[in-house]
Amino acid sequence: MALILGxxxxxxETAAAVESRxxxxxxxxxxxQVETHGKNGGVEPELASREPLRSIVPVGGGGVEEAGxxxxxxxxxxxxxxPGLVGSLLVGLTYAKxxxxxxxxxxxxxxxxxxxIHAVVLEARRSGGEIELPALALVASGGHTHLxxxxxxxxxxxxxxxxxDAAGEAFDKVAxxxxxxxxxGPVLDMLAPHGEADAVRLPMSKMKGNALDFSFSGLKTAMxxxxxxxxxxxxxxxRRALQKLHAxxxxxxxLAVTPQETLDAVAAFQQVVVEELLKRVExxxxxxxxRSVIVAGGxxxxxxxxxxxxxxxxxxxxxxxxxxxxxxxxxxxxxxAWPKYERGEFDDLTLKAQANLSLA
Numbered sequence: 529m530a531l532i533l534g535x536x537x538x539x540x541e542t543a544a545a546v547e548s549r550x551x552x553x554x555x556x557x558x559x560x561q562v563e564t565h566g567k568n569g570g571v572e573p574e575l576a577s578r579e580p581l582r583s584i585v586p587v588g589g590g591g592v593e594e595a596g597x598x599x600x601x602x603x604x605x606x607x608x609x610x611p612g613l614v615g616s617l618l619v620g621l622t623y624a625k626x627x628x629x630x631x632x633x634x635x636x637x638x639x640x641x642x643x644x645i646h647a648v649v650l651e652a653r654r655s656g657g658e659i660e661l662p663a664l665a666l667v668a669s670g671g672h673t674h675l676x677x678x679x680x681x682x683x684x685x686x687x688x689x690x691x692x693d694a695a696g697e698a699f700d701k702v703a704x705x706x707x708x709x710x711x712x713g714p715v716l717d718m719l720a721p722h723g724e725a726d727a728v729r730l731p732m733s734k735m736k737g738n739a740l741d742f743s744f745s746g747l748k749t750a751m752x753x754x755x756x757x758x759x760x761x762x763x764x765x766x767r768r769a770l771q772k773l774h775a776x777x778x779x780x781x782x783l784a785v786t787p788q789e790t791l792d793a794v795a796a797f798q799q800v801v802v803e804e805l806l807k808r809v810e811x812x813x814x815x816x817x818x819r820s821v822i823v824a825g826g827x828x829x830x831x832x833x834x835x836x837x838x839x840x841x842x843x844x845x846x847x848x849x850x851x852x853x854x855x856x857x858x859x860x861x862x863x864x865a866w867p868k869y870e871r872g873e874f875d876d877l878t879l880k881a882q883a884n885l886s887l888a
Contacts, residue, residue: 529548529549529601530548530549530603530869531547531548531554531595531601531602531603532546532547532603532604532605532606532636532865532869533545533546533591533592533604533605533627533862534546534605534606534638534858534859534862534863534865535584535605535607535608535620535623535624535858535861536640536643536856536858536861537580537584537608537612537616537617537619537620537621538608538613538616538620538640538856539612539613539616539670539671539856540560540579540856541558541559541560541855541856541857542559542579542580542583542584542619542620543556543557543558543559543587543591543857544556544587544588544590544591544592544858545557545591545857545858545859545862546591546595546597547650547859547862547863547866549866551650551653551654552654553650553859554594554595554596554597555590555592555593555594555595555596556591556594556852556857556858556859557587557590557594557858558587558856558857558858559580559586559587578615580616580620581619584619584620584623588623588627599631600631602631603633603634603869604634604635604636605624605628605631605633605634605636606624606635606637606861606862606865606868606869607620607621607623607635607636607637607861608620608621608637608639608640609621609638609639609875609880609881610639610640610881610882610883610884610885611639611641611672611882611883611885611886612671612881613883614881614883617881617882617883618881621637621879621880621881625879628877629877634869635874635875635876635877635879636865636868636869636873636874636875637875638861638864638865639885640856640861640885641672641674641887642684642864642887643861643863644667644669644824644860645665645667645676645822645824645864646860646863646864647824647853647854647859647860648665648822648823648824648847648848648849649863650853650859650860651847651849651850651853652847659820659847660819660820660845661678661679661680661819662677662678662679662680662816662817662818662819663677663818663821663822664676664678664687664813664816664821664822665677665678665684665821665822666805666808666809666821666822666823666824666825667824667825668694668695668696668823668825668826668828668833669694669695669696669825669827670694670696670700670711670826671694671696671697672694672825673689673694673695673696673742673744673805673827674686674689674690674887675687675688675689675742675809675812676887677816677818678822682867682868682871684887686886686887687812687815688740688741688742688808689741689742690741690742690743690744691741691742691743692743692744692745693743693744693745693748694744695742695744695801695804695805695827696713696825696827697744698744698747698748698801699712699716699801699827699830700712700713701748702716702748702797703715703716705752705755706751706755706760706767706790706793707763707764707767707768708782709767709768709771713826713827713830714829715782716794716797717829717831717832718779718782719782719786719791719794719795720791720795720798720799721795721831721832722791722795723788723790723792723793723794723795723796724791724792724795725792725796725798726796727792727795728754728792728793728795728796729796730750730797730800731746731747731750731800732800732803732804733746733747733804739808739811740808740811740812742805742808744804747797747804751793751797754793758789763785763786763787766785767782767785767786770782798830801833802830802833802836805827805833806833806836806842809821809823809837809842810842810843813842813843814843818844819844819845820845820846820847821837821842821844821845821846821847822846823837823846823847823848824848824849824854825854826854826856828848828849828854829851829854829855834848
């Protein structure tokens with residue numbers, strides 16, 4: 529049985545996974561830095577690059593051990609070569625190169641964004657189905673918001689991208705502004721159903737040029753102005769105190785320190801982000817005649833986005849990954865490597881880490 533070891537270290541996660549060609553995930557090990565960066569209210573590039581140095585060897589070895597296979601049974605090693613933080617990328621890339629050289633394994637460089645897309649393809653295959661192509665792929669995370677036409681494996685056409693903040697970044701920055709800590713996107717998603725979105729008016733972006741591009745800076749600024757017009761110091765202090773007592777406050781605990789007016793603003797913010805994403809997906813489906821839509825990346829976890837996308841407004845099936853494969857992981861890197869492996873597209877030891885590696 530052919531097996532690929534995937535390695536992912538593009539930002540603040542260090543991960544390894546072993547996967548078969550049939551899409552069977554034999555192992556998945558992830559060392560997260562959420563607690564480390566939570567203390568600083570966001571990802572610190574220097575810390576993000578330092579932590580993988582400590583974890584890459586045990587994570588890589590743990591991935592093979594958890595799979596219950598030997599190193600000699602591996603067919604190749606796949607690694608994220610970009611985009612991402614260069615320091616973090618270099619750790620995973622150096623480790624993968626060492627394995628390739630010492631173990632005699634073919635080396636496959638993988639684009640992180642393509643990995644997210646293939647996470648959804650992988651899970652569809654596991655369930656016995658295939659995503660019908662051509663498809664559209666919306667990749668929305670803390671670092672990326674891109675919309676691609678996905679004609680076949682390895683062929684992508686960029687149709688739109690963010691001109692400023694990524695969608696996930698906007699969620700986290702607004703959450704920090706309101707005192708919900710980091711990562712704040714999941715907290716806002718949890719609280720949004722308890723607010724009245726129509727009670728707070730927030731602007732939609734007005735794009736010149738490519739209508740399929742995204743922008744969230746104006747929305748973020750509108751939320752800043754909204755907070756500046758209110759005396760929120762007391763509730764923000766209460767929320768920060770709650771986080772010191774509980775690493776992961778429950779919904780009930782968050783509601784106890786969040787007035788209805790703030791819940792309404794949270795609901796309005798999430799509604800606008802979801803609408804910004806989906807109106808572009810709808811337009812792109814009309815333009816391309818896509819038969820499927822893939823939504824991938826950390827923002828794919830958002831319950832509001834999932835519900836709206838599956839409400840029937842998009843004129844074709846919409847596929848989301850499970851939570852496990854939404855955030856950064858190595859199974860998606862191995863999944864994206866398989867088509868390259870079958871085509872014999874291997875890299876040599878000159879493979880470089882590229883912070884701004886393009887997919888299309």
